[in-house]
Amino acid sequence: MGRGKTRLLKKKITSITATSHITRAMEMVARARFNKIQKYALAFRPYAEKYEEMAKDVLSDISGIEDVLLNPTEGKKVGIFLITGDMGLCGSYNTNVVQLVENQISKLGHNFAGLVVVGTKGTSYFKYHNVKVMKSYVREYNYPNINIAHAIAEALIDIIKEGTFDRVLAVYTNFKSMLANLPKVEQFIPVPLGKRKEMRVWEYEFEPSSRELVSNFVPRYLAVKMCSMLYEAKMSEFAARQTAMRNATDNAMKMIKDLTLRYNKERQAYITQEIIEITTSSEAINK
Amino acid sequence: MAFHLQILTPERIVVDKNVEYINVPAIEGFIGFLSNHSPFFTELKSGECVIKSDGKYCHYALHEGYISVYKNEVVVVAEAVEHADEIDVERAMREKANAERVLASKAKGLSTRRAQAALERSMTRIRVARKVSRER
Numbered sequence: 077m078g079r080g081k082t083r084l085l086k087k088k089i090t091s092i093t094a095t096s097h098i099t100r101a102m103e104m105v106a107r108a109r110f111n112k113i114q115k116y117a118l119a120f121r122p123y124a125e126k127y128e129e130m131a132k133d134v135l136s137d138i139s140g141i142e143d144v145l146l147n148p149t150e151g152k153k154v155g156i157f158l159i160t161g162d163m164g165l166c167g168s169y170n171t172n173v174v175q176l177v178e179n180q181i182s183k184l185g186h187n188f189a190g191l192v193v194v195g196t197k198g199t200s201y202f203k204y205h206n207v208k209v210m211k212s213y214v215r216e217y218n219y220p221n222i223n224i225a226h227a228i229a230e231a232l233i234d235i236i237k238e239g240t241f242d243r244v245l246a247v248y249t250n251f252k253s254m255l256a257n258l259p260k261v262e263q264f265i266p267v268p269l270g271k272r273k274e275m276r277v278w279e280y281e282f283e284p285s286s287r288e289l290v291s292n293f294v295p296r297y298l299a300v301k302m303c304s305m306l307y308e309a310k311m312s313e314f315a316a317r318q319t320a321m322r323n324a325t326d327n328a329m330k331m332i333k334d335l336t337l338r339y340n341k342e343r344q345a346y347i348t349q350e351i352i353e354i355t356t357s358s359e360a361i362n363k
Numbered sequence: 364m365a366f367h368l369q370i371l372t373p374e375r376i377v378v379d380k381n382v383e384y385i386n387v388p389a390i391e392g393f394i395g396f397l398s399n400h401s402p403f404f405t406e407l408k409s410g411e412c413v414i415k416s417d418g419k420y421c422h423y424a425l426h427e428g429y430i431s432v433y434k435n436e437v438v439v440v441a442e443a444v445e446h447a448d449e450i451d452v453e454r455a456m457r458e459k460a461n462a463e464r465v466l467a468s469k470a471k472g473l474s475t476r477r478a479q480a481a482l483e484r485s486m487t488r489i490r491v492a493r494k495v496s497r498e499r
Contacts, residue, residue, distance in 0.1 A: 120374075122371055126369070126438050127440055129438075280402045283389065284406075289404070
């Protein structure tokens with residue numbers, strides 16, 4: 077009891093207040109970056125949608141076309157492509173992705189062939205745990221764009237063409253809401269073929285022949301898909317960081333409130349005790 | 364007679380309106396489309412794209428994409444599209460010089476392909492910008 081304890085509490089309160097300033101600033105940074113990236117992602121969406129529609133037309137009749145990017149092989153060697161963040165302090169965003177990838181790896185067993193990773197967090201985790209990382213893209217702090225997407229998609233295509241992978245699964249976080257986004261697994265290569273309701277492909281005139289078109293179209297289509305995934309993941313990351321930092325700030329505020337209450341009680345107790353001591357001693361003298 | 368045209372890039376929707384005519388740099392040469400064209404699909408390379416709407420011609424530099432024509436709905440997706448007035452010729456010249464330097468250094472693989480594409484783009488930009496300024 078006494079001065080020492082109140083001083084300790086005061087110190088704690090100051091330090092937590094400083095932390096809360098930092099977390100609040102980080103929340104605001106995350107919010108600003110989220111807004112910016114959302115703008116880019118929204119501008120990209122119509123482009124991606126048109127590509128998706130064209131893919132349905134171009135790829136609805138691929139009979140007779142032998143392409144490793146289209147024809148589902150037996151799928152013995154499965155590679156996993158995953159998107160994590162380069163920075164932490166975003167709640168369970170990175171761990172969720174890593175966990176899902178771990179599940180997939182154990183499910184694949186011997187068929188698992190390797191990883192291609194975006195983000196420092198995923199790279200360092202899997203390197204530490206001695207999982208085969210074929211290629212990694214780290215410190216892409218800039219906003220995703222179609223050029224980066226092209227480079228990554230091309231690298232995956234090269235790995236497939238070398239024969240190291242037969243199939244690529246993509247694990248990334250799809251952005252649904254500000255609050256919670258869960259990662260998901262998607263077949264990336266070979267391209268999953270969707271069917272258009274009205275089969276209009278028969279009416280199309282293709283130039284050059286549809287066979288030559290397809291071999292150029294697929295890599296571009298994959299790059300567009302890659303770019304959408306990068307946007308989704310980045311949006312989720314900033315949303316997660318924003319939420320995590322807001323929670324941290326709220327918790328700090330609650331702690332400050334509790335500590336202040338305790339500090340005041342201690343101070344009161346100390347003063348009361350001091351008064352009692354003074355009065356008793358003065359009474360002792362007067363007797 | 365007009366048809367609906369959409370030109371999209373990863374950054375924005377460049378054109379979304381009714382036009383009378385479009386000419387695009389297809390992989391096997393320029394192709395023009397009027398309304399009621401039969402369904403058509405082809406790949407586009409870097410080149411000049413001309414659109415006629417309300418009797419006026421607009422010139423664009425268009426780079427790598429696809430065009431799909433179906434029942435008077437024409438959709439063009441391209442990596443980049445610039446209106447002739449938006450083109451910064453000086454910048455295009457610099458890009459051209461850069462690309463030529465990379466190609467001259469005989470680097471292999473990806474960078475050559477990139478440089479080749481960059482060279483084509485810059486040349487298209489310069490061509491389109493010069494052509495438009497000459498016509499004025």
